[in-house]
Amino acid sequence: MSKTWPILLLGEVLKERQEIPSTGALAKGEMRIVAKIGFNDGKIQLRSGSETNTGMILVRPGDLLVSGINAAKGAIAIYGEENTEPIAATIHYGAYTPNKSRVDVNYLWWLLRSNTFRDLLLRYVPGGIKTELKAKRLLPIPVPLPSLDEQRRIVAKIEDLIWKVDEAIALRKLILNDLNSLFGAQLEQLFQHLAKSFGSVPLLDVVDPHRGISYGVVLTGLDFENGIPTLRAGDLQRFRVALDSVKRIDPNIEAKYKRTRLRGNEVLLRIRGGLGEVAVCPKEMIDGNVSREIAVIPVTDRLDVYYLMYALATPSSQDFMKSKTRGTSYMGINLRDVRKLPVPVPPAEEQYRVVIYLDGLRANIERLKQVQFQTTIELEALFPSILDKAFKGEL
Numbered sequence: 001m002s003k004t005w006p007i008l009l010l011g012e013v014l015k016e017r018q019e020i021p022s023t024g025a026l027a028k029g030e031m032r033i034v035a036k037i038g039f040n041d042g043k044i045q046l047r048s049g050s051e052t053n054t055g056m057i058l059v060r061p062g063d064l065l066v067s068g069i070n071a072a073k074g075a076i077a078i079y080g081e082e083n084t085e086p087i088a089a090t091i092h093y094g095a096y097t098p099n100k101s102r103v104d105v106n107y108l109w110w111l112l113r114s115n116t117f118r119d120l121l122l123r124y125v126p127g128g129i130k131t132e133l134k135a136k137r138l139l140p141i142p143v144p145l146p147s148l149d150e151q152r153r154i155v156a157k158i159e160d161l162i163w164k165v166d167e168a169i170a171l172r173k174l175i176l177n178d179l180n181s182l183f184g185a186q187l188e189q190l191f192q193h194l195a196k197s198f199g200s201v202p203l204l205d206v207v208d209p210h211r212g213i214s215y216g217v218v219l220t221g222l223d224f225e226n227g228i229p230t231l232r233a234g235d236l237q238r239f240r241v242a243l244d245s246v247k248r249i250d251p252n253i254e255a256k257y258k259r260t261r262l263r264g265n266e267v268l269l270r271i272r273g274g275l276g277e278v279a280v281c282p283k284e285m286i287d288g289n290v291s292r293e294i295a296v297i298p299v300t301d302r303l304d305v306y307y308l309m310y311a312l313a314t315p316s317s318q319d320f321m322k323s324k325t326r327g328t329s330y331m332g333i334n335l336r337d338v339r340k341l342p343v344p345v346p347p348a349e350e351q352y353r354v355v356i357y358l359d360g361l362r363a364n365i366e367r368l369k370q371v372q373f374q375t376t377i378e379l380e381a382l383f384p385s386i387l388d389k390a391f392k393g394e395l
Contacts, residue, residue, distance in 0.1 A: 007145070039070065064079075068094060201342070214259045217254060224250045262288050270295075
């Protein structure tokens with residue numbers, strides 16, 4: 001904290017509002033009730049209903065609302081003066097009226113959501129941040145309180161810097177979306193060109209005729225120790241298979257689904273529970289199996305397995321599958337429609353060139369995405385740093 005700023009007890013600038021809402025207004029649903037305060041944004045979220053079995057407090061426009069349980073996590077809000085009606089909150093919250101002649105409520109809002117205040121909680125509140133922060137514990141806490149003009153200057157500076165950080169984060173998220181769109185556009189352009197040059201055939205024509213396209217095991221909720229590893233819908237992700245939590249099933253059950261036992265020359269396509277994710281069977285899953293949400297597509301010598309993976313990931317293939325989805329609560333695509341998916345089949349040499357090009361493009365995009373992702377993490381880490389400097393008097 002700045003050594004030049006006066007230190008005042010919160011009770012000198014905040015007064016606890018000790019009003020109780022009308023039980024009649026609550027019973028009739030005429031008064032909204034606080035559901036929670038967002039940790040990240042400090043915004044009040046209201047319940048959709050008015051039912052409650054808990055004691056309630058009244059919150060009026062202009063009040064500072066503090067969660068007694070989650071204050072240290074950022075659950076502190078201003079119930080803005082633009083509101084015209086009071087609201088209610090459970091007794092696990094506290095509503096406080098700021099003395100406007102001495103304190104800017106926005107200054108307090110930023111201060112109470114900072115690491116500076118978290119450190120004060122650890123120092124002055126018995127039990128620290130794990131203690132429910134009632135008025136008797138909150139109001140005696142000493143805080144830095146410069147002049148009202150300085151408070152407003154600090155708030156303006158914080159909000160300007162936070163806005164710039166938010167803008168930079170939003171820009172990086174747009175870049176990530178653009179990178180995903182770029183790869184999809186390249187995929188589509190390339191495979192449209194291949195289709196015009198070499199024509200397309202139904203997927204069924206280029207898969208192993210002895211095995212065909214099929215889906216796998218109807219899973220139970222149980223894991224069978226030393227059982228057969230079996231991929232579920234969530235294990236299949238964009239161009240990869242997540243192997244960290246693969247389910248194992250009873251070998252006696254899996255034995256009924258030998259048609260989808262994996263040999264390593266298959267493309268796996270998610271056909272239910274989230275449509276269209278596609279990947280190549282990893283070597284770790286050879287002799288494993290898949291659940292009924294995944295179609296197993298065994299390739300012949302006519303197709304490179306990675307070439308087919310990319311062909312099924314094109315926007316036009318994905319759109320084809322979406323247009324064929326059926327069901328209500330459990331949407332999916334039938335195998336008869338999967339078998340009709342059009343696939344261009346160029347010579348093997350051309351397929352290999354396509355795969356090498358797309359592998360390289362995807363690797364470059366993933367590197368760029370990782371840079372953007374890391375930059376976003378670093379930008380988000382600036383939030384506490386900005387507040388730390390603000391309440392040290394360094395802004």
